Amino acid sequence: MIPTTLEARWRHLTTQLGVAEPLRDATFRQLTAAYEGSGRHYHSLTHIRTLLETLELHKTLVQDAAVVQLAVWFHDAVYNPMRDDNEARSAVLAQEFLAKTSLPAERRQRVTFLIERTKDHTQPQPATDTDLHLFLDADLQILGAAEADYWQYARQVRQEYRLVPDILYRRGRKQVLEKLLGASVLYQTPLFRQKLDAAARRNLQAELRQWEKGGL
Template sequence: MMPTTLEARWGQLATRLGLPVTLRDATYRQLTAAYESSGRHYHSLAHIRKLLETAEQHKALVHDAEVVQLAIWFHDVVYNPIRDDNEVRSAALAQEFLAKTSFPAERRQRVSFLIERTKDHTQPQPAADTDLHLFLDADLQILGAAEADYWQYARQVRQEYRLVPDILYRRGRKQVLEKLLGAPVLFQTPLFREKLDTAARRNLQAELRQWEKGGL
């Protein structure tokens, strides 16, 4: 059974990786400090928990659970809204951590690969990579959430960009929404596509209309 607390989840993963206690604890402190920093509103520990729970719920689709879980833990560890290299920097931190472990080099690179693919969910994805597809869909599932949850997410993202003036944020956010709506595929797995695509496009359209009216 999957542990219920995030610390216990990390501890279970650390045990499977054979981490010494000092590295396990130091890395957990590093991760929680990043996700609990004052500028985080959506990209927080709650987001990490949701992805870990989703991966567990769909574990039958996962081939390399440790790689997927590591990608989840590290994929937003660096999150600066005014930079465009967060994914690369997050992957670099994952590699810095994994270099201290006996995790095989090929699997280390897989962790970075999964993280870096979150930079643009609308890009074509490699076929038949079910771990990548599930990871990306878990990361994007908020788009197809219930209306109230989606609007909470939209407001939280705006809070993360609070230093960006409304006129600039509105322009940038509309571009993001239009790009997502223009993507022929939002969700990579048939399961998530069937379950969430219609709701996601409805939510995205609603937010886009709201920005066209002036804002949230």
């Protein structure tokens, strides 16, 4: 039976890795506290659940499910909008945990690699890395969501950057949107590209126009 709650999913995953119960529970509390922090609005436990459910839905495309799930759990564990090294710091947090598990070093490094690739979704990706492709597409699927869901996401991201003045946020956000729109490839898998690319570009264009008018 597929675990349904996030805690059950975490327990199922970490049991496969031979994680002792005290470490399993302590790390779950640590991750929960991080994703439920007062500054989290989009990069929250809801985001983690969405990614895990997406992986489950497309599990026939996944080669190393445990590694990809670990990357999901840790990829936004460190999230400070005022810093640019969140992915690297999240990867370090993952490695500190994984060093205490039975996961071989090569697969631990794969977790780090997957997490660090989320820093820039527009960078060229290895052509044959299907687990990476699905992970990145799942992370970016919100861009191609229904219009109302996309605008909720855009507002939530703005809330996460609430300490940044509007004039600076507008400039930075426009750069992000333009970079995404300028990417020849937004989604790495044919499945997500066909399903979400057109909608994602419409949403991104709409938000860009809104910022050019002054803001959300």
